[in-house]
Amino acid sequence: MKFIILVRDGLGDRPNAKNKTPLEAAKTPNIDAMAREGINGIMDVISPGIRPGSDTAHLSILGYNPYTDYIGRGPLEALGADIALKEGDIALRTNFATIDNRTNRIIDRRAGRIKGPLKELEKALNGIKLPVDFTFHHTIDHRGALVLKGKNLSAKVSDSDPHELDAQINKIRALDGSKEAKETAKILNTFTEKARKVLREHPLNEKRKKQGEPPANGILMRGAGAYREIMPFEKKFGIRGSCIAATALVKGVAKHLGLDVISVPGATGDENTDIKGKFDFALKSLETRDFCLINIKATDNFSHDGDFDGKVEMIGRIDKQIQTLSKIAKKDIVLALLGDHTTPVDYKNHAGDPVPICILGPTVRKDEVKNFGERSCANGNLHRLRGNDLVPIMMNLSGLAELFGG
């Protein structure tokens, strides 16, 4: 047998004033039927109370230890955007932002969610002179990556992105006392200054200003990390898998582990994503692989926007398509439904509360849980798992696990 892990991003939540979480408020007849046929529980994706990022959450769910195996957001997001990295490269995630040149304060952290192609800006930024080799990559919309190459560099540096409006761009600082971190911070601050000059004078920004659009006249950086190889999933677990996700960060984690990242037309990462398309491609991918992890991002987006009703509706929309998977899980595959972390709509950010999980398939000892939710699943026979338990459990239920001992 083979298996599918379906991650609805940021799925877990907390009760509202009416004592309902979005999952509890949503109409989900199909997923509730799966809970009744399956075995259910809750899961601390990293460990109790720890607030996972999307990257550390997926690492953990895929059986890796985020405390030793996480290389940082910068390099993972770069990998997810198909930027090739070499051992030791320092990568940072960047945003084009709009800065008020008089006050030096950030007016828009995403430069009006500027649309590409932005090859001209990329080229101009790559013309900057720095004391090390580097490449700047525009990826999509306001997003990009800066990659520093060379020796005597360190990823132990802070973000320049203050993560709020009306603040100035932060000076990047060394996070340890090393010469390498101090030197890297200095280089990145130089890049930030030179980028402002290059961008301010760029014709594309002149044009944007004339059209009343916020100029992309500053670069914010965050998530510095040094790229390094880790043990590939296939070597660690002896099985081959793929990943279907729209988010660069999740795709980057999958690439780092050596999973095949499958592109699905119409998989947008937002509420209009082609859910059925993702499910169909996942099933197709199992023809030549042992498992597929599918990530549906939009549930998390609604949480970050504080939109309870939007999250409820999105959960219902996924429920309508789920039978593509659930009818096959009854006999031919093992299917896990879970969230990668809790993102309470009231909190608008990732929280460390456990996520609900249901596992369905012909080998499970189904339990008495009647519907899928944070609190109903907590009564199930899986009890309280860790993210790291998931791959071994799925391999065991699929008959793919090796015996340990004699």
Place this chain on the structure above:
Amino acid sequence: MKFIILVRDGLGDRPNAKNKTPLEAAKTPNIDAMAREGINGIMDVISPGIRPGSDTAHLSILGYNPYTDYIGRGPLEALGADIALKEGDIALRTNFATIDNRTNRIIDRRAGRIKGPLKELEKALNGIKLPVDFTFHHTIDHRGALVLKGKNLSAKVSDSDPHELDAQINKIRALDGSKEAKETAKILNTFTEKARKVLREHPLNEKRKKQGEPPANGILMRGAGAYREIMPFEKKFGIRGSCIAATALVKGVAKHLGLDVISVPGATGDENTDIKGKFDFALKSLETRDFCLINIKATDNFSHDGDFDGKVEMIGRIDKQIQTLSKIAKKDIVLALLGDHTTPVDYKNHAGDPVPICILGPTVRKDEVKNFGERSCANGNLHRLRGNDLVPIMMNLSGLAELFGG
């Protein structure tokens, strides 16, 4: 107080088409009464999803870490068969098998479950010339052990036993790049070849052929391991224990940890084993020791044979004898009932699903569980434990645990 751990081997299972596991289908009035008087839960013997062997399972239940403390099936099974080993000895479990001399294919992996004594075959095999010292030991029926002695050897070698019929004996390979592993593989392959010649020409096999019995004309090897001492149980936990088991592998684990292995007349390891005899000897053993682990193997045998009804009947047979223990557990001892792993009858092999557990005794906080089964126990107040938790829990409930701290 003292305690008993009763392991019914391969007890855990998965539901059949009628949604019943063998435990759920069996009539077990006495064990159900124990669940009502006890505290119940489920246990990941190693960790969730990991498929334990009988050896790694018992190591874990006895409070050891199988990832660091497991020396391999070969040396443990040799210890269990009373073969003395020295630090660094390489031991492999062997089978007498029947090989078709024309095609070199295995006709019977157990040479018709040949009965001993086979001193003549043992002697002939020990006459083989190899570049290292070795001893071949016949143990019982088709089973034996080969022990290589000397320096510059390694246990990182593959099995020659292909674990299936109609295949040829596998060439043993080095499992790492070391010179020692390559040399050991070469020696073992030489032994395999020479053993075939010695056995083919042996009068005992001529006689077997004349009698229409499959000759023991080949040796299959598996589970290579290097013997080393580990911290004895008594030193690790400060208490003294014994083990009652028929299986050489389980006896070997117990010996390795320094437990007293107690032989019980009529304890056969099959369905006709003297259950009451084992229980009586266990109680007797507590007169001079703090605990006893009893293993009843037959439940696992029925699972390996895919025999649902046989497993159900065996569970019922144990239930009829259990009062020997349970009536004492109500006041004088703490008793744990569990499986060492799940062996689903449909899967015919060990699986990584948790096992049910009940702990009974005057010190337990009894819960609301009404009967003993995989799913009923999952609702108990022990929740979901790990195998490694068991010894500390039993020592605590028996009043044998040291205070940690002030």
